[in-house]
Amino acid sequence: MAKRKSDVGSLYRGSPGQWSWMAHRITGIAIILFLFVHIIDTAVIGWGPTAYDRVTVIYHNWVVRLLELGLVAAVLYHALNGVKIMIIDFWPSSARHFKALSTATIAVFVLGMIPITWIMGKDILDLAFNLNL
Amino acid sequence: MATQTEAKTPADRPLRVGILGYRAGRERPAGGWELWAWLFMRISGILLLFLAVGHVLIMHVGGTGVSRVDFSFVVSRWQSPIWRTWDWALLSLALLHGINGLRIVVQDYVRPAAWRFAVNMLFCVVGFILFVLGSVVVFTFDPSRWLVS
Numbered sequence: 001m002a003k004r005k006s007d008v009g010s011l012y013r014g015s016p017g018q019w020s021w022m023a024h025r026i027t028g029i030a031i032i033l034f035l036f037v038h039i040i041d042t043a044v045i046g047w048g049p050t051a052y053d054r055v056t057v058i059y060h061n062w063v064v065r066l067l068e069l070g071l072v073a074a075v076l077y078h079a080l081n082g083v084k085i086m087i088i089d090f091w092p093s094s095a096r097h098f099k100a101l102s103t104a105t106i107a108v109f110v111l112g113m114i115p116i117t118w119i120m121g122k123d124i125l126d127l128a129f130n131l132n133l
Numbered sequence: 134m135a136t137q138t139e140a141k142t143p144a145d146r147p148l149r150v151g152i153l154g155y156r157a158g159r160e161r162p163a164g165g166w167e168l169w170a171w172l173f174m175r176i177s178g179i180l181l182l183f184l185a186v187g188h189v190l191i192m193h194v195g196g197t198g199v200s201r202v203d204f205s206f207v208v209s210r211w212q213s214p215i216w217r218t219w220d221w222a223l224l225s226l227a228l229l230h231g232i233n234g235l236r237i238v239v240q241d242y243v244r245p246a247a248w249r250f251a252v253n254m255l256f257c258v259v260g261f262i263l264f265v266l267g268s269v270v271v272f273t274f275d276p277s278r279w280l281v282s
Contacts, residue, residue: 025238028231028234028238029234029235029238031227031231032227032231032232032234032235035227035228035231036259036263039224039263039266039267040263040266042267042270043266043267043269043270045204045207045270045274046269046270046273046274048204048278048279049203049204049205049279052203052204052207053203053204056199056202056203056204059199059202060199060200065198065199068193068198068199071189071193072189072193072194075185075186075189076186076189079178079181079182079185079186082178082182083182086175086178086179089161089175090175116194119194119198120193120194120198123197123198123200
């Protein structure tokens with residue numbers, strides 16, 4: 001008999017860690033794709049100041065700076081979640097405290113992102129609306 | 134009837150469960166090349182924790198962020214061999230870590246063997262070309278070509 005919606009629920013619920021697994025994967029892919037672009041844009045410096053400064057101007061645009069804030073968040077999350085993965089891999093008994101480790105990872109990430117968002121966000125708002133914050 | 138269906142479905146076989154009572158993440162490979170790749174991801178991860186997070190905090194958050202980055206900024210920064218070494222180590226480790234990560238993602242989503250090989254080769258070739266390009270730039274960049282005239 002086919003499964004009905006009421007049998008499975010409307011939301012797929014896997015094991016704890018499925019969201020961090022997904023976030024780790026998405027941030028990792030985002031970072032490597034940016035790295036590909038970033039190696040090419042840095043290589044343009046070999047063609048001298050005119051060429052390179054034309055490239056860096058792209059990164060001074062406020063929309064790109066907003067994406068840059070996302071990149072910083074992705075790197076920080078991927079790094080902190082990577083530490084969590086290593087703790088569980090190298091000290092398997094720590095998996096008993098999986099929930100606490102996950103909460104700690106997210107707490108450190110959020111605490112780190114608050115000042116970073118403030119610092120970078122000021123610049124972004126400044127560029128977008130000439131606020132001079 | 135129900136028992137027959139269960140026996141036929143491989144997904145219904147009990148999963149190897151860990152201390153949590155269910156499978157937690159990717160298991161450590163038993164041995165061989167996959168185990169070295171697994172170990173490399175963790176060792177490079179620890180190094181990248183400092184290299185990549187440090188790079189991001191210095192270049193994107195510290196000072197005035199990327200708004201200060203232009204040709205003259207890179208000229209003064211790359212006067213120091215320490216920054217060139219840092220950037221080259223970051224380039225190599227991030228590429229290896231990222232491309233091995235893509236290989237694991239490809240393993241999950243690209244099932245046909247020929248396609249999987251093709252996609253992995255594409256990433257390897259792109260990674261190798263970018264590694265050569267990045268290495269050449271980091272080590273051979275000489276601003277005196279433009280600053281003299």
